[in-house]
Amino acid sequence: MKQHLVSMNDLTTKDIMDLLKMAESFENGDHWSPNKKTFAANLFFEPSTRTKTSFEVAERKLGLDIVPFESGSSSLLKGESLYDTVKTLESIGIDIAVIRHEQDHFYDELINKVNVKIINGGDGCGQHPTQSLLDLYTINQEFGSFEGLKVAIVGDLRHSRVAKSNRDALTALGAEVIFSGPSEWFIDSDANCNFNIDEVVETVDVLMLLRIQHERHFSLTAISADQYHQKFGLTVEREKRMKKSSIIMHPAPVNRNVEIADSLVECERSRIFKQMENGVYVRMAVLRKLLEQ
Amino acid sequence: MKQHLVSMNDLTTKDIMDLLKMAESFENGDHWSPNKKTFAANLFFEPSTRTKTSFEVAERKLGLDIVPFESGSSSLLKGESLYDTVKTLESIGIDIAVIRHEQDHFYDELINKVNVKIINGGDGCGQHPTQSLLDLYTINQEFGSFEGLKVAIVGDLRHSRVAKSNRDALTALGAEVIFSGPSEWFIDSDANCNFNIDEVVETVDVLMLLRIQHERHFSLTAISADQYHQKFGLTVEREKRMKKSSIIMHPAPVNRNVEIADSLVECERSRIFKQMENGVYVRMAVLRKLLEQ
Amino acid sequence: MKQHLVSMNDLTTKDIMDLLKMAESFENGDHWSPNKKTFAANLFFEPSTRTKTSFEVAERKLGLDIVPFESGSSSLLKGESLYDTVKTLESIGIDIAVIRHEQDHFYDELINKVNVKIINGGDGCGQHPTQSLLDLYTINQEFGSFEGLKVAIVGDLRHSRVAKSNRDALTALGAEVIFSGPSEWFIDSDANCNFNIDEVVETVDVLMLLRIQHERHFSLTAISADQYHQKFGLTVEREKRMKKSSIIMHPAPVNRNVEIADSLVECERSRIFKQMENGVYVRMAVLRKLLEQ
Numbered sequence: 048m049k050q051h052l053v054s055m056n057d058l059t060t061k062d063i064m065d066l067l068k069m070a071e072s073f074e075n076g077d078h079w080s081p082n083k084k085t086f087a088a089n090l091f092f093e094p095s096t097r098t099k100t101s102f103e104v105a106e107r108k109l110g111l112d113i114v115p116f117e118s119g120s121s122s123l124l125k126g127e128s129l130y131d132t133v134k135t136l137e138s139i140g141i142d143i144a145v146i147r148h149e150q151d152h153f154y155d156e157l158i159n160k161v162n163v164k165i166i167n168g169g170d171g172c173g174q175h176p177t178q179s180l181l182d183l184y185t186i187n188q189e190f191g192s193f194e195g196l197k198v199a200i201v202g203d204l205r206h207s208r209v210a211k212s213n214r215d216a217l218t219a220l221g222a223e224v225i226f227s228g229p230s231e232w233f234i235d236s237d238a239n240c241n242f243n244i245d246e247v248v249e250t251v252d253v254l255m256l257l258r259i260q261h262e263r264h265f266s267l268t269a270i271s272a273d274q275y276h277q278k279f280g281l282t283v284e285r286e287k288r289m290k291k292s293s294i295i296m297h298p299a300p301v302n303r304n305v306e307i308a309d310s311l312v313e314c315e316r317s318r319i320f321k322q323m324e325n326g327v328y329v330r331m332a333v334l335r336k337l338l339e340q
Numbered sequence: 341m342k343q344h345l346v347s348m349n350d351l352t353t354k355d356i357m358d359l360l361k362m363a364e365s366f367e368n369g370d371h372w373s374p375n376k377k378t379f380a381a382n383l384f385f386e387p388s389t390r391t392k393t394s395f396e397v398a399e400r401k402l403g404l405d406i407v408p409f410e411s412g413s414s415s416l417l418k419g420e421s422l423y424d425t426v427k428t429l430e431s432i433g434i435d436i437a438v439i440r441h442e443q444d445h446f447y448d449e450l451i452n453k454v455n456v457k458i459i460n461g462g463d464g465c466g467q468h469p470t471q472s473l474l475d476l477y478t479i480n481q482e483f484g485s486f487e488g489l490k491v492a493i494v495g496d497l498r499h500s501r502v503a504k505s506n507r508d509a510l511t512a513l514g515a516e517v518i519f520s521g522p523s524e525w526f527i528d529s530d531a532n533c534n535f536n537i538d539e540v541v542e543t544v545d546v547l548m549l550l551r552i553q554h555e556r557h558f559s560l561t562a563i564s565a566d567q568y569h570q571k572f573g574l575t576v577e578r579e580k581r582m583k584k585s586s587i588i589m590h591p592a593p594v595n596r597n598v599e600i601a602d603s604l605v606e607c608e609r610s611r612i613f614k615q616m617e618n619g620v621y622v623r624m625a626v627l628r629k630l631l632e633q
Numbered sequence: 634m635k636q637h638l639v640s641m642n643d644l645t646t647k648d649i650m651d652l653l654k655m656a657e658s659f660e661n662g663d664h665w666s667p668n669k670k671t672f673a674a675n676l677f678f679e680p681s682t683r684t685k686t687s688f689e690v691a692e693r694k695l696g697l698d699i700v701p702f703e704s705g706s707s708s709l710l711k712g713e714s715l716y717d718t719v720k721t722l723e724s725i726g727i728d729i730a731v732i733r734h735e736q737d738h739f740y741d742e743l744i745n746k747v748n749v750k751i752i753n754g755g756d757g758c759g760q761h762p763t764q765s766l767l768d769l770y771t772i773n774q775e776f777g778s779f780e781g782l783k784v785a786i787v788g789d790l791r792h793s794r795v796a797k798s799n800r801d802a803l804t805a806l807g808a809e810v811i812f813s814g815p816s817e818w819f820i821d822s823d824a825n826c827n828f829n830i831d832e833v834v835e836t837v838d839v840l841m842l843l844r845i846q847h848e849r850h851f852s853l854t855a856i857s858a859d860q861y862h863q864k865f866g867l868t869v870e871r872e873k874r875m876k877k878s879s880i881i882m883h884p885a886p887v888n889r890n891v892e893i894a895d896s897l898v899e900c901e902r903s904r905i906f907k908q909m910e911n912g913v914y915v916r917m918a919v920l921r922k923l924l925e926q
Binding site: 084086088112114115116117119123126127131132134135136137138139140141 | 682683686687689690693694701703705885886887888906907909910912913
């Protein structure tokens with residue numbers, strides 16, 4: 048594994064399986080801490096509850112010292128570049144930084160130029176590798192393997208940070224992946240998009256809903272939230288037609304009654320909150336892997 | 341005691357006395373920590389120095405791990421509900437949450453629906469139970485008992501988070517409580533309001549001043565800050581007429597020369613800063629009680 | 634040494650040398666922690682990455698408990714004074730506070746009035762003593778002594794928090810100090826200002842560049858950033874004429890291609906990022922000194 052994790056492309060299939068196995072050991076109560084005082088910083092330039100808090104818990108469980116960083120009162124307000132900010136943190140003693148930034152590939156100005164280890168916590172409409180890993184972990188936990196599984200990824204494919212990388216990883220691991228959603232959000236090069244949600248719900252093992260990112264592009268679609276729900280979302284009626292052993296996933300925050308009916312968010316086949324729990328174990332594994340190198 | 345503390349109505353008189361005794365043991369240097377790694381989060385959706393910092397210190401003294409939560413950069417900005425936010429924190433591993441929120445009864449959507457233990461750090465114009473408890477602790481510490489004490493609560497009764505619950509608790513514990521202040525801020529149903537500050541200061545054991553909450557309703561009264569001070573506040577002249585053993589209390593932040601003359605804030609009978617110190621012990625007791633259940 | 638550090642005038646020459654020696658021992662890996670639980674708070678009312686993060690790391694390395702303080706959501710928004718805020722923190726149990734505030738001499742309302750130990754993290758256009766100390770540490774580390782060194786301080790002398798105090802301290806310690814920069818930023822009383830950058834670069838051991846504080850006074854000078862660079866800054870051409878053993882310093886954040894050419898920020902004789910590292914050791918020393926008293 049590399050010194051950083053900024054994209055799922057940084058990981059081989061073996062790397063992924065190793066991380067999932069390590070995450071499992073953390074879920075089972077294993078402990079690990081670095082053998083020297085280790086400082087982490089979480090630089091979130093976009094709003095986040097889940098990812099930031101998840102990393103904060105994971106870091107504390109590993110015994111790291113966390114130096115708070117508030118983007119709204121940092122020297123970036125004085126015009127400092129991200130490079131200079133991270134180089135500063137390095138000089139001050141930070142060992143590992145988790146960064147979420149609205150700019151695609153923000154990490155290009157950092158990788159191989161700083162010694163701080165970098166985890167991408169989400170870049171623009173680019174990648175969000177620990178979200179992908181927790182998705183994979185949740186599926187593997189449920190089914191024991193990826194071989195022969197049918198996974199549908201449904202919704203705003205174009206702006207998702209995980210649709211493409213999950214498709215690539217799942218395919219490499221032996222699953223079949225199909226896409227569904229409004230055609231204006233299709234990924235151009237992809238042929239597997241043209242699936243209607245009504246066919247999809249009856250055949251898949253995993254129904255992975257994507258968030259409509261109101262805050263990024265609310266007016267990109269001409270249809271209302273309710274129309275979206277009826278046409279592309281998981282309604283109460285559709286859920287009833289799902290296969291017995293199939294599960295529902297969503298990266299959250301959920302727009303209730305848009306991507307998924309309110310009453311289904313915590314239904315029996317929903318793994319939405321389990322995904323969040325799993326995120327902590329997966330991030331502990333990623334942090335450990337990077338710190339051990 | 342219940343699994344949460346959102347209102348003084350959650351506590352019996354015995355619960356209150358138990359908490360005050362436990363707080364006293366913490367003031368005397370006793371230590372207690374949970375026997376497993378325990379995560380706390382402090383969700384403050386309204387400005388606070390005192391209450392938030394007090395909880396932060398109390399939590400650290402008990403050895404809790406605190407996961408930072410900044411309301412201004414959380415997913416609530418993406419439209420997530422309080423329920424989904426707290427449920428998220430629960431999934432990620434948070435054991436106990438302190439919440440201040442501008443909405444009355446914000447906790448109704450949480451209690452018995454999440455497993456995170458909830459402490460109300462102030463809801464709208466509702467309750468602020470740890471403030472009430474620290475007031476009671478401070479009085480009990482001073483006089484050894486509540487029996488026969490005369491307590492005046494003076495000022496903005498209507499918008500106070502503690503006036504009514506302090507009245508109820510003090511009465512149940514054996515004290516006599518009277519109210520004083522501008523008539524437009526009287527609590528409708530209450531007969532004990534009509535006391536003039538000039539009579540009050542000469543007879544009470546405890547003079548509990550309430551903050552005029554400029555930030556909530558500055559134009560609700562037609563009188564100026566100076567007129568308020570002369571008519572309803574504790575002036576230098578009035579303090580001189582107080583009983584020898586009587587004390588002054590105020591939840592702070594104080595508006596100097598409005599509720600109380602500037603020079604009296606740290607006078608001999610003022611317990612204003614002692615209240616803040618006591619808040620830490622009381623909050624340690626509440627946290628311990630909830631975590632032990 | 635006093636109970637606080639708000640100005641370099643609080644320190645004798647011996648105090649300074651003692652602090653530098655103690656900082657060196659921390660750089661060499663020495664450990665020290667207070668023998669009781671000790672709470673620190675960092676109150677930054679102006680943007681900061683470097684100084685705040687540096688104190689956070691220094692405090693954690695000493696094992697202090699840090700209570701977060703966010704100026705943007707504190708009771709100062711309710712009109713509370715700095716005195717009442719700090720007195721509150723004292724009551725709640727804070728032992729030492731680092732404060733950055735836009736008002737010159739903000740600490741006058743605190744010193745000898747509160748028991749919290751105070752470190753000035755920068756006051757208006759006043760002082761920034763730990764920045765001065767880290768500058769001195771970096772010079773002493775490089776040359777082993779101050780005796781006979783020639784130091785130029787270049788740039789916005791008037792608004793700098795360190796120009797005057799560094800001049801005074803360096804002179805007292807045996808160095809010769811000269812100033813250079815735009816005449817409208819000269820310090821009135823000073824005769825040693827009139828040095829042209831082209832003479833300066835060839836003769837000095839230490840070239841200490843000051844930041845142009847765009848955020849404070851961007852329109853105070855009639856010249857453009859590029860004109861400043863050509864006339865007063867360290868260009869690639871000028872750096873080539875510097876003495877073999879001489880070093881470049883800058884408090885950062887750097888305005889690249891204004892005070893200094895982009896390519897020189899990390900050149901061999903630059904100590905800019907080393908200064909940041911040194912800041913942690915120096916702050917550990919200051920914190921220890923104050924807490925040991």
